[in-house]
Amino acid sequence: xxxxxxxxxxxxxxLLAAGMIALLGIVGTSLWLVGKVQSYFTTFVEVRExxxxxxxxxxxxKDAETGQRGFVITGRANFRQPHDTARRAxxxxxxxxxxxxxxxxxxxxxxxxxxxxxxxxLAELAETVEAVEQGRAAEAVAQVDTDRGxxxxxxxxxELGEIMGDADExxxxxxxxxxxxxxxxxxxxxxxxxxxxAVLGGAVIVIAQYTRDIIAARREVETLNATLExxxxxxxxxxxRANQEVQRFAYIVTHDLRAPLVNIMGFTxxxxxxxxxxxxxxxxxxxxxxxNDILEARRAASEDLPEAIAxxxxxxxxxxxxxxxxxxxxxxxxxxxxxxxxxLKALMEAGAASVNHQVGESDGEVTIGDTLPTVVSxxxxxxxxxxxxxxxxxxxxxxxRPLRISVTARNAGRAGFVIEFADNGRGIAPEDHERIFELxxxxxxxxxxxxxxxxxxxxxxxxxxGGDIVVRSELxxxxxxxxxxxxxxxxxxxxxxx
Amino acid sequence: MNGLGKEVTIVMVEDDEGHARLIEKNIRRxxxxxxxxxxxxxxxxxxxxxxxxxxxxxxxxxxxLILLDLNLPDMSGIDILQKIKSNTxxxxxPVVILTTTxxxxxxxxxYDLGANVYITKPVEYESFAHAIRQLGLFFSVIQxxxxx
Numbered sequence: 001x002x003x004x005x006x007x008x009x010x011x012x013x014x015l016l017a018a019g020m021i022a023l024l025g026i027v028g029t030s031l032w033l034v035g036k037v038q039s040y041f042t043t044f045v046e047v048r049e050x051x052x053x054x055x056x057x058x059x060x061x062k063d064a065e066t067g068q069r070g071f072v073i074t075g076r077a078n079f080r081q082p083h084d085t086a087r088r089a090x091x092x093x094x095x096x097x098x099x100x101x102x103x104x105x106x107x108x109x110x111x112x113x114x115x116x117x118x119x120x121x122l123a124e125l126a127e128t129v130e131a132v133e134q135g136r137a138a139e140a141v142a143q144v145d146t147d148r149g150x151x152x153x154x155x156x157x158x159e160l161g162e163i164m165g166d167a168d169e170x171x172x173x174x175x176x177x178x179x180x181x182x183x184x185x186x187x188x189x190x191x192x193x194x195x196x197x198a199v200l201g202g203a204v205i206v207i208a209q210y211t212r213d214i215i216a217a218r219r220e221v222e223t224l225n226a227t228l229e230x231x232x233x234x235x236x237x238x239x240x241r242a243n244q245e246v247q248r249f250a251y252i253v254t255h256d257l258r259a260p261l262v263n264i265m266g267f268t269x270x271x272x273x274x275x276x277x278x279x280x281x282x283x284x285x286x287x288x289x290x291x292n293d294i295l296e297a298r299r300a301a302s303e304d305l306p307e308a309i310a311x312x313x314x315x316x317x318x319x320x321x322x323x324x325x326x327x328x329x330x331x332x333x334x335x336x337x338x339x340x341x342x343x344l345k346a347l348m349e350a351g352a353a354s355v356n357h358q359v360g361e362s363d364g365e366v367t368i369g370d371t372l373p374t375v376v377s378x379x380x381x382x383x384x385x386x387x388x389x390x391x392x393x394x395x396x397x398x399x400x401r402p403l404r405i406s407v408t409a410r411n412a413g414r415a416g417f418v419i420e421f422a423d424n425g426r427g428i429a430p431e432d433h434e435r436i437f438e439l440x441x442x443x444x445x446x447x448x449x450x451x452x453x454x455x456x457x458x459x460x461x462x463x464x465x466g467g468d469i470v471v472r473s474e475l476x477x478x479x480x481x482x483x484x485x486x487x488x489x490x491x492x493x494x495x496x497x498x
Numbered sequence: 499m500n501g502l503g504k505e506v507t508i509v510m511v512e513d514d515e516g517h518a519r520l521i522e523k524n525i526r527r528x529x530x531x532x533x534x535x536x537x538x539x540x541x542x543x544x545x546x547x548x549x550x551x552x553x554x555x556x557x558x559x560x561x562x563l564i565l566l567d568l569n570l571p572d573m574s575g576i577d578i579l580q581k582i583k584s585n586t587x588x589x590x591x592p593v594v595i596l597t598t599t600x601x602x603x604x605x606x607x608x609y610d611l612g613a614n615v616y617i618t619k620p621v622e623y624e625s626f627a628h629a630i631r632q633l634g635l636f637f638s639v640i641q642x643x644x645x646x
Contacts (some may be wrong), residue, residue: 263520265622266626266627432573
């Protein structure tokens with residue numbers, strides 16, 4: 001199916017729009033997913049910070065406690081130093097943890113309790129260390145022995161451990177979310193790529209089809225152009241031929257009409273000349289006509305007058321005959337063609353049957369080929385054409401030779417059907433092959449009656465049917481009339497009107 | 499009109515008997531009394547001039563003048579002219595074309611083929627009679643060669 005220009009533009013725009021939408025979808029989704037991954041990552045980092053700050057605080061407190069225990073047990077200053085370092089670091093760590101946890105309400109809520117416990121622990125540590133320094137080691141041991149420091153430490157471990165556990169869970173969730181987003185991003189890209197490939201494929205198909213259509217259309221235009229030129233040439237040739245025919249016709253008609261006219265005028269003058277001879281005798285009134293006058297008057301009355309009158313009459317009759325013949329041809333040319341299916345074989349058989357008697361007289365035979373086609377044409381014209389050809393074949397048969405007529409046909413493609421009508425009669429000399437188709441012209445010995453109208457009529461009938469007729473013959477060798485006939489006259493008529 | 503003192507025969511090829519009669523009448527009026535042999539078709543005329551075998555030997559030694567019409571029923575006068583002028587025996591015979599045709603190409607063609615005179619028949623009888631009488635006067639003075 002050929003694509004029209006508008007349809008092509010429409011489908012191209014639709015495909016472009018679809019491609020654009022797919023692309024925008026991919027870009028948008030990707031941006032959104034990347035944003036999501038970023039936010040997950042940020043949370044991840046923060047949660048991790050919260051977790052590590054809690055861990056740091058716990059381990060620093062442990063360091064301080066370990067130092068304290070050593071100092072209490074041994075009283076040696078080298079245990080006290082780690083205790084002091086850790087103790088100094090604790091507040092910093094505590095502050096950092098508080099700050100990190102402030103971003104998460106669930107962790108921030110625990111901060112006052114943790115701070116309280118840290119202060120309590122620090123106070124407990126300070127008490128015992130001070131006691132050891134003042135030499136009250138037993139009191140410090142008793143203080144440790146009360147388990148108060150251990151309980152506080154346990155509480156702190158619980159609090160911070162919960163935070164760390166919770167943070168671990170959240171970290172895991174965050175990793176899973178990130179992975180899901182990455183998956184989604186991958187799928188979006190794959191689906192988008194498929195969509196873009198589909199759109200691209202569609203566009204390629206549409207463009208290919210359109211290009212094919214354009215090429216086909218161009219080829220068609222080229223063929224049309226070529227046939228147009230050929231048709232113009234054919235038409236021009238036909239016109240030139242028709243024009244020459246008209247000129248030839250006018251020439252023949254004027255010449256042939258002029259000949260009897262010369263006679264009529266000539267013998268009218270002769271009549272007048274004879275009349276004066278008779279007048280000088282009949283109207284002599286009193287005077288005796290001379291011997292010569294009498295002789296002339298007698299000759300005029302007995303010879304010249306009847307001769308002149310006879311010639312005038314025959315010339316007038318001839319002119320009338322010519323005019324009637326011209327009228328007949330012109331009437332046939334104007335007759336409305338009745339286009340119908342004509343079985344040429346049946347038509348030819350009917351034509352042969354009508355001359356059966358004359359053919360039989362010379363022991364002759366008519367052969368009609370099986371290949372004769374059925375055409376769409378004017379039946380009456382074809383009957384007249386073949387009727388004339390049959391009559392001519394009988395009229396101009398060679399005496400003493402059995403007449404043989406054969407009719408064959410073949411399909412000549414663009415030229416239509418070619419029908420050959422052959423006889424074995426007296427034949428036509430090559431120089432007369434065109435002449436016999438001219439009006440009032442005949443060929444060979446003038447031993448048969450006729451006016452030279454038949455073949456002129458046949459040719460004009462054939463040309464009216466869009467065909468033509470020519471002859472192939474040698475003198476004494478029979479004649480073959482070659483008729484060209486279009487298979488469908490209605491097409492010829494249409495192309496003439498077009 | 500004569501040829502080496504012998505009487506010349508006028509061969510008139512004219513399909514229209516009326517024309518033939520008018521031409522003869524007017525030639526006679528011009529004082530030409532040579533024998534006129536009329537033919538109404540080309541085949542018979544060629545039989546007479548060139549013989550049935552068309553060799554031309556049939557008219558050997560004869561003195562002929564041919565008066566030829568171009569429009570004949572059985573063949574073109576031009577074909578007759580061509581045959582006479584291309585035959586070694588008859589090529590010197592004077593041929594006078596006397597026809598109704600005044601087509602310029604036709605006239606040229608006839609002279610190309612060797613016609614000696616070309617005259618168009620006028621429709622007006624006065625002119626026609628005058629032309630034929632002039633031709634008759636012309637006939638009375640020309641010399642004709644014998645066929646070989």
